[in-house]
Amino acid sequence: MLDLNRIRLLREVSLHGSMSAAARSLSYSHSAISQQLSLLERETGVKLLERAGRNVQLTAAGRELVRNTETVLAAMEKAESDLAASHGRAQGAFTVAAFASISRAVLPAALVRIAQAHPDLEVRIQRYEPEDAIVRLASRQVDAIITDSFPGTSSGSANGLHTTILGQDPIRGYLPAGLEISDAQAAANIPWVMEPAETAAAQWALRMCRERGFEPRVLHVSSDVLFHLRMVERGLAAAFLPDMLIVETGSRLQPSHWLPADQRRTLLLIARKGSEDNLALTAVRLALEDELRHVDKL
Amino acid sequence: MLDLNRIRLLREVSLHGSMSAAARSLSYSHSAISQQLSLLERETGVKLLERAGRNVQLTAAGRELVRNTETVLAAMEKAESDLAASHGRAQGAFTVAAFASISRAVLPAALVRIAQAHPDLEVRIQRYEPEDAIVRLASRQVDAIITDSFPGTSSGSANGLHTTILGQDPIRGYLPAGLEISDAQAAANIPWVMEPAETAAAQWALRMCRERGFEPRVLHVSSDVLFHLRMVERGLAAAFLPDMLIVETGSRLQPSHWLPADQRRTLLLIARKGSEDNLALTAVRLALEDELRHVDKL
DNA sequence: CATTAACCGTAAGTTCTGCTTAACGATACG
DNA sequence: CGTATCGTTAAGCAGAACTTACGGTTAATG
Structure with missing residues (x-):
């Protein structure tokens, strides 16, 4: 019978891309991983890993084994959940x-x-x-x-x-406090605050603006949405803000009627x-x- | 995460009905089983076994866990098979x-x-x-x-x-060598050799006879089918014999036309x-x- | 091109898990 | 009522698994 712990280690290596990364993630030494996996290879008689530069890479057999390990772990997870459920309280x-x-x-x-x-x-x-x-x-x-x-x-x-x-969670567009506009031309001049460009939120916000017919001038970038809110409140930038944030802060801001409405994450x-x-x-x-x-x- | 080996032990106990029997089956001491299972109970916080007389019995939670263990083991088995298949030769x-x-x-x-x-x-x-x-x-x-x-x-x-x-595997009825009969009355007097009454083979043979309209006089009982063949050959008993046995021994016996034909296991x-x-x-x-x-x- | 850093493998040593042996209490059976 | 069987617990031991340490190889950097 395969050793479940060993094939779990293999899976971790597959997840993290290297033995050392897997070891760090598990707070083991890299040596432990190396030893266990070479034991696994010896026991099964199948080559599961091969060196790729200074990392290792799974062989076809190794990937197949990891795929099957997923099934085993899901079954274990279910067993565990059912067991916990049996005495009612988590x-x-x-x-x-x-x-x-x-x-x-x-x-x-x-x-x-x-x-x-x-x-x-x-x-x-x-x-x-x-x-x-x-x-x-x-x-x-x-x-x-x-x-x-x-x-x-x-x-x-x-x-x-x-x-x-x-x-x-509804998301509404807010113009800088005190301002209201009526066309795309005007909108293109307003400064915006958005999340970092690689985030899904920023990409979505950009698309909203473009669909509305203008390219926003993103002057401010921050992953802190609360900062976005403050910028809007001070009249410094426009932003898309989720209702959750408005509720959380008790803000009195009113969404712009001009910007796209009925959006939600x-x-x-x-x-x-x-x-x-x-x-x-x-x-x-x-x-x-x-x-x-x-x-x-x- | 649950320990797979521990829940396997629980499954063995469930299979064998007692810790000691499970231990014998695995060539462990009964103490090992007891310790591991009480660890399992402590870790999960769920009572899995309860004493029933001098044996133990699974609780509902324990049975549920064993059921889930089956799934896990099947998945492990598949992983193992696939792995072995990956290098072609068993x-x-x-x-x-x-x-x-x-x-x-x-x-x-x-x-x-x-x-x-x-x-x-x-x-x-x-x-x-x-x-x-x-x-x-x-x-x-x-x-x-x-x-x-x-x-x-x-x-x-x-x-x-x-x-x-x-x-x-076709099964045919054979009368004692040299004998042929024509009705149920005559058949009821012929001595039979069959396997022990609790076996599926014997129960089936009995049913065949009764459907043919007679109750066989089972004088000889043996689980050794080769003995059945010899008894038939010596003219001492009737029997149902599978073709496999005839082929194996190269026997020249001819099946009775009167007994039920076209039967097979x-x-x-x-x-x-x-x-x-x-x-x-x-x-x-x-x-x-x-x-x-x-x-x-x- | 030399230096540094990161990764993997192996060897030696330590820790800890899991098993055995042994003794004891409880239950069924003759 | 003695005896056999079962399960639990304590103590001790062996092997598995992990850590530390060192060496070899590959990739990035100045």
């Missing part, structure tokens, strides 16, 4: 990766709700970049990811993952396949859905 | 449980054929009682079972198993789910199917 640690705005707006209230229902469950929140979060989800450093997706953007979810929709909860019915995950999901409904009302 | 040990007549008639020839195609594969043959074989299959002491099933008999295959049909190959495409299993299956076709011709 317990232990459960780590959620979330982006900034939801962290502030709804997570605290959701956590309170969860703590009441499941006193033995310890939910931890971590802030990670989206791609990083996906890798950490796969290697079990994170148990769920809260993220947003914008209409027209390929969400590109890898397989082995399970995604559910938490809710919708979708809030997603991503977990590993097999953990769909995990009690802790369900608790997190329910609490978030509830909290998001409150935001919607406003 | 290798290692592969244990087959078979009943007596097929062991003598076709297995030796099949083994020769397999050895030629897969020099590194070591196929072992073991003789076990049918129910025993099933348990050993589940606990991986045996990798495949060759058995026969009679029409109208519930094969009662447990789940987690995968069955394929190897071929058909089905030869089955049973393996664990997930090992369906195992290279060694496939080799065994192909070789057996081939050999059985030769028998059919005669």
Whole structure:
């Protein structure tokens, strides 16, 4: 019988691209990985890795094995979830990766709700970049990811993952406080604040402007959406702001009637396949859905 | 993450009905099982076993976990098979449980054929009682079972198993050598030799006689079918004999025209789910199917 | 082109898991 | 009522797995 731990190590190497990276991710020494994997190769009699420059690369057999390992792990995950569900209350640690705005707006209230229902469950929140979060989800450093997706953007979810929709968050365009305009010509001169260009949010915002017929002058770039809000309030820039942020801050800003309306981002909860019915995950999901409904009302 | 080895132990206990039996089956001390399982309970925080008299019994949660373990093991089995298939030739040990007549008639020839195609594969043959074989299959002491099933008999295959049909083996009725009869009255006086009454073969044979309108006088009981043949040859008893046995011995016996004809048993190959495409299993299956076709011709 | 850094492999040593042996309490059976 | 069987627990041991340390190779950098 194959050793599950060894093939899990192989999978980590496949995920991280090198033995050393896998080792760091697992807080092992690289030597441990090397030894275990060479044992795995000896036991199976199949070459699973080959050197590629100073890294290693999976052979066809190795990739096939990793693919099958995914299935095994999903089954294990389900076994674990079902077992936890059997005594009704979730317990232990459960780590959620979330982006900034939801962290502030709804997570605290959701956590309170969860703590009441499941006193033995310890939910931890971590802030990670989206791609990083996906890798950490796969290697079990994170148990769920809260993220947003914008209409027209390929969400590109890898397989082995399970995604559910938490809710919708309307996004409205705001002009610098005190200003109102009427045509594209005028819009092209207004300064904008957006998130870094490589983010899905910024790409979506750019497309919105172009569809409206102008190219925004993006003078300010920040991943801190709260900064966007302040800039708008001070009359320094235009921005697209999600309702969640308005609700969170209690801001009195009024959206522009001229900029595109009825837009929304979708809030997603991503977990590993097999953990769909995990009690802790369900608790997190329910609490978030509830909290998001409150935001919607406003 | 659950420990796969621990939940496998739990499964063994579930299979064998007690810790001690599971320990014997795995050649462990019973203490090892007890310790590992109590660790498993402590880690998961769920009660998996409860004492029932001087044995233990699985709780609902325990049974659920075992059920999920089956899925995990099947996935592991598939991963292992695929890996072995990746280097083309089967290798290692592969244990087959078979009943007596097929062991003598076709297995030796099949083994020769397999050895030629897969020099590194070591196929072992073991003789076990049918129910025993099933348990050993589940606990991986045996990798495949060759058995026969009679029409109208519930094969009662447990789940987690995968069955394929190897071929058909005609069974004909033989009267004591030199004797021929014409009616049920006469038939009722003839001595019969059959297998032990609890076997599927004997139950089927009885049913055949009754459908033909007589109750056989079963004077002789033996699980050795070759003994049946000798009894018929000496004119001492009537019997149902499979063609496989006639071919094997080169016997000149002629079947009775009066006894039911066109009957056959089905030869089955049973393996664990997930090992369906195992290279060694496939080799065994192909070789057996081939050999059985030769028998059919005669 | 030399230097530095990162990666992988191997050797030696240490830690810790998992097993055995042994003793004990509980339950069924003759 | 003694005896055999089962499960639990404690103590000790062996092997597996990990760490540290060193060496070889590849890639990036000035």
